[in-house]
Amino acid sequence: MRIKKYIFSLFVMGAIFFLMGPTTVFADSPVTSTDFYKAYTDVNIVKTASEKGVIDQQIADYLHSSKNPIDVKAAVINALGWKIEGKSNAESYVKLVYSKDMDKLDIDSLSGDETFCISYMMALDDYFHVDKALTLMDKAYEKNNTSFTIAIIRSVLKGQAVLDNGSWGMIWFNTENVLNDKTLAKDMKQEAIDNIVAYMKLYEGYMTDKPNEKAVLNRLAGNDRYSTAVEISKYACSDQSKYAVLASGNSFPDALSAAPLAKKYNAPILLTDKDKMTEATVSELKRLKVESVYIVGGTGVISSNIENELSKIGISYVRLQGKDRYETSVKIAEQLGTPTELAVVTGDDYSDGLSIAPFAANKGMPILLVPKDNIPDSIKTYLTNKNIKKTYIVGGSEIVSDNVGNQFPNVYRILGSTKYGRNQAVISEFGKYADWSTVFISSGENFPDALAGTAIAARSASPIILVSNDSSTLVNNYMKNKTSLVSKFNVLGGEGAVPSSILNSAFSLDNIIKNK
Numbered sequence: 001m002r003i004k005k006y007i008f009s010l011f012v013m014g015a016i017f018f019l020m021g022p023t024t025v026f027a028d029s030p031v032t033s034t035d036f037y038k039a040y041t042d043v044n045i046v047k048t049a050s051e052k053g054v055i056d057q058q059i060a061d062y063l064h065s066s067k068n069p070i071d072v073k074a075a076v077i078n079a080l081g082w083k084i085e086g087k088s089n090a091e092s093y094v095k096l097v098y099s100k101d102m103d104k105l106d107i108d109s110l111s112g113d114e115t116f117c118i119s120y121m122m123a124l125d126d127y128f129h130v131d132k133a134l135t136l137m138d139k140a141y142e143k144n145n146t147s148f149t150i151a152i153i154r155s156v157l158k159g160q161a162v163l164d165n166g167s168w169g170m171i172w173f174n175t176e177n178v179l180n181d182k183t184l185a186k187d188m189k190q191e192a193i194d195n196i197v198a199y200m201k202l203y204e205g206y207m208t209d210k211p212n213e214k215a216v217l218n219r220l221a222g223n224d225r226y227s228t229a230v231e232i233s234k235y236a237c238s239d240q241s242k243y244a245v246l247a248s249g250n251s252f253p254d255a256l257s258a259a260p261l262a263k264k265y266n267a268p269i270l271l272t273d274k275d276k277m278t279e280a281t282v283s284e285l286k287r288l289k290v291e292s293v294y295i296v297g298g299t300g301v302i303s304s305n306i307e308n309e310l311s312k313i314g315i316s317y318v319r320l321q322g323k324d325r326y327e328t329s330v331k332i333a334e335q336l337g338t339p340t341e342l343a344v345v346t347g348d349d350y351s352d353g354l355s356i357a358p359f360a361a362n363k364g365m366p367i368l369l370v371p372k373d374n375i376p377d378s379i380k381t382y383l384t385n386k387n388i389k390k391t392y393i394v395g396g397s398e399i400v401s402d403n404v405g406n407q408f409p410n411v412y413r414i415l416g417s418t419k420y421g422r423n424q425a426v427i428s429e430f431g432k433y434a435d436w437s438t439v440f441i442s443s444g445e446n447f448p449d450a451l452a453g454t455a456i457a458a459r460s461a462s463p464i465i466l467v468s469n470d471s472s473t474l475v476n477n478y479m480k481n482k483t484s485l486v487s488k489f490n491v492l493g494g495e496g497a498v499p500s501s502i503l504n505s506a507f508s509l510d511n512i513i514k515n516k
Contacts, residue, residue: 029127029160029163030156030157030159030160030163030171030199030200031082031123031124031127031130031156031157031160032082032124032127033199034078034156034195034196034199034200035078035195036074036075036078036191036192036193036195036196037049037050037075037076037078037079037192038195039075039189039191039192039195040071040072040075040079040189040192043072043075045058045059045062045072045076046072046075046076046079047079049076049077049079049080050079050080050081052080053080053081053087054080054087054089054092055080055089055092055093055096055121056096057096059076059080060092060093060096060097061097062076063076063077063093063097063117064097064114064117066111066113069187070113070116070144070147070149070150070187071149071187071188071189071192073113073116073117074116074120074149074153074188075192077089077117077120077121077124078120078124080121080124081124082124082125082127086125086126087124087125087126088125089121089124089125090102090118090121090122090125091125093117093118093121094118105118106337107136107139108139108337108338108364111143111144112139112140112141112142112143112144112147112150113140113144115136115137115139115140115143116137116140116144116150116153118136119133119134119136119137119139119140119157120133120137120153120157122136123137123157123160127160130157130160130161131161131459133157134154134157134158134160134161135459137150137153137154137157138154138362138363138433138461139364140154141154142341142363142364145183145432146183146184146185147184147185147187148178148184148185148186148187148188148193149187149188151178151181151184152175152178152188152193152196154178155174155175155177155178155200156175156196156200158170158171158174158435159171159174159175159200159203161460162437168203168206169203169204169206169485169487170435170436170437170485170487171200171203171206172200172201172202172203172204172206173436173485175196175197175200175201177432179197181432215483215486215487215488215489216487216488216489217489217491217503218235218488218489218490218491219490219491219493219494220232220235220449220453220490220491220492220493221449221491221492221493221494221497222280222494224278225249225271225448225449226249226270226271226272226273226278226280226281227278227280228448228449228452228492228493228494228497229249229268229269229270229271229281229448229449229451229452230270230280230281230283230284232268232449232452232453232455232456232492233268233269233270233284233288233452234284234287235456235490236268236455236456236459237268237288240287240288240289240290241266241267241268241288241289241290242265242267242289242290242291242292243265243266243267243290243291243292243293243294244267244268244269244270244285244288244290244292244293244294245258245261245262245265245267245268245269245270245293245294245296245455246269246270246271246272246277246293246294246295246296246302246306246317247269247270247271247272247296247297247302247451248271248272248274248296248297248301248302249271249272249273249448250273250274250301251297251301252350252353252447252448252451253325253328253329253347253350253369254296254297254301254325254328254329254332255269255271255296255451255454256329256345256347256350256353256354256357256367256369256451257296257328257329257332257333257353257366257367257368257369258294258296258332258451258454258455259357259358259360259361259367259454259455259458260332260333260336260357260360260361260364260365260366260367260458261294261296261320261332261335261336262361262454262455262458263361263362263364263455263458263459264335264336264364265294266459267294267455268284268288268452268455268456269451269452269454269455270284270285270452271448271451271452272302272306274301274302274303275303275305275306276305276306276309277306277309282309282313285310285313285315286313290315291315291316292315292316292317292318293310293315293316293317293318294317294318294319294320294335295307295317295318295319295320295321296320296321296328296332297319297320297321297328298319298321298322298323298328299321307319320332320335322378323378324376325347325369326347326368326369326370326371326376326378326379327376327378328369329347329366329367329368329369330368330378330379330381330382332366332367333366333367333368333382334382336364336366337364338386338387339364339365339366339386339388340387340388340389340390341363341365341388341389341390341391341392342365342366342368342388342390342391342392342408343356343360343365343366343367343368343391343392343394344367344368344370344391344392344393344394344400344405344408345367345368345369345370345393345394345395345400346369346370346371346372346394346395346399346400347369347370347371348371348372349419350447350450350451351419351422351423351444351466352394352395352399352419352422352423352426353367353369353394354423354442354447354450354451354454354464354466355394355419355422355423355426355427355464355466356392356394356414356426356430357454357457357458357464358440358454358457358458358461358462358463358464359426359430359433359434359458359461360392360458361454361455361458362433362458362459362460362461363433363461365392368382370400370404371404372399372400372401372404373401373403373404374403374404375403375404375407379407380407383407383408383409386409388408388409388410389409389410390410390412391408391409391410391411391412392412392413392414392429393405393408393411393412393413393414394413394414394422394426395413395414395415395416395422396413396415414426414429418471419444419466420444420466420467420468420470420471420474420475421474423444423464423465423466424474424475424478427463427465430461433461434461434462434463435460435461435462436462436463436482436485436486437460437462437485437486437487437488438460438462438486438487438488438489438490439462439463439465439486439488439489439490440453440456440457440462440463440464440465440489440490440491440492441464441465441467441489441490441491441492441498441503441506441507442464442465442466442467442492442493442497442498443466443467443468443492443493443497443498444466444467444468444471445468446493446497449492449493449497449498450464450466450492450493452492453490453492464492465479465506467498467502467503467506468502469502469505471506472502472505472506473505475506475507476505476506476507476508479506479507483507483508489507491503
């Protein structure tokens with residue numbers, strides 16, 4: 001399989017070479033073609049790493065020490081290099097430093113630098129599959145989002161991730177964003193930066209100012225909300241998934257908090273009726289070879305009959321429930337470790353939760369539901385002894401009152417006069433993290449289809465844009481400067497949920513190439 005993918009990558013690069021002219025020469029890929037360690041060969045440990053190509057105790061100790069600069073650590077890892085058949089430096093590093101296997105390591109307890117080192121080694125070890133490495137790199141960036149070194153290597157991994165789907169313009173777009181970010185501390189040698197930029201800039205020609213020149217419209221829809229969730233799962237999970245999240249298709253609150261849980265376990269969100277799963281849902285669980293299901297919500301929304309159905313097909317389950325929607329959101333939050341940031345949204349409507357779900361989930365940030373005027377005891381208890389550095393509250397005091405908001409630490413409100421204005425405000429707030437190569441479009445008036453979509457949007461921090469007849473002009477104005485960045489528009493739901501007439505008004509659909 002590796003050899004086949006390698007041959008394919010050579011073919012792709014040959015095609016790029018042909019299309020972009022004789023003066024442009026592409027090497028293999030962003031991860032393998034940015035050998036910036038050469039700017040650091042005057043540092044002995046970098047030279048040693050280049051000569052050995054495999055990690056040993058000396059190199060591991062250097063990477064593990066908090067006293068050593070992050071850019072030299074990056075150069076050491078870069079110097080360890082890559083092979084077509086793969087390497088195992090990340091696994092070896094974890095064993096040398098922690099005496100554990102990788103799957104036993106508590107990543108959330110590590111510093112940003114440590115997470116960065118493991119992530120970057122993972123990417124070089126297996127550059128054909130960088131999704132897990134990129135997830136860790138995102139965590140490293142969250143913990144240290146002022147380091148230019150971490151940000152630029154993150155852009156390299158993001159470039160690698162989009163290589164196979166044809167979104168080559170995003171490779172330069174992500175890199176350029178890093179170069180223009182004035183909040184980053186330039187903790188890398190200019191010669192090394194120039195090396196990375198020289199390669200990534202080769203993809204600049206694939207960016208375009210023409211709206212949707214290469215964009216594809218892809219509708220993820222089934223005959224009903226349950227089969228739509230299945231279609232979304234099939235789109236996201238071509239292979240098996242050990243876990244799945246099961247939420248009510250008739251009630252939105254519990255599922256709103258479930259996206260970070262789904263992201264943690266790389267699991268789809270599937271929907272069920274109260275007393276019986278549909279055949280499509282059962283078939284999808286079997287196709288994915290799911291071993292364990294997280295049921296979100298109490299028996300009032302998903303009865304014990306569902307537990308029996310799961311047991312009959314050999315799937316274990318864990319039910320996460322509280323006495324109400326607010327406590328259930330706490331039970332889900334408790335599964336996410338020790339966060340430093342929180343997302344807080346109203347439990348009375350779904351739109352604000354949908355807006356922030358992809359970004360909160362991508363960052364491992366719990367989503368807590370609150371009533372407007374009084375904070376539940378379950379949330380007060382959850383906040384005890386938490387070191388929360390930032391709380392994002394979506395909406396003004398007319399949605400989440402100051403009486404509630406003031407109970408949270410370090411509050412930052414994301415404002416908007418309507419659900420669509422807040423949707424765009426949320427996307428803008430997290431634009432630094434967003435991947436615009438794929439955008440998800442959901443009804444702002446109907447919740448079920450979008451709930452399942454939060455799980456896949458979270459994997460790449462892709463925006464979910466809410467639309468309706470009332471929002472078309474607002475969305476159209478907001479997207480004018482962003483449409484050229486999008487390679488794929490994924491519509492969550494069929495014509496009944498998101499009519500083509502709304503898509504035409506909001507996104508100038510005539511310029512989008514439709515999937516058949």
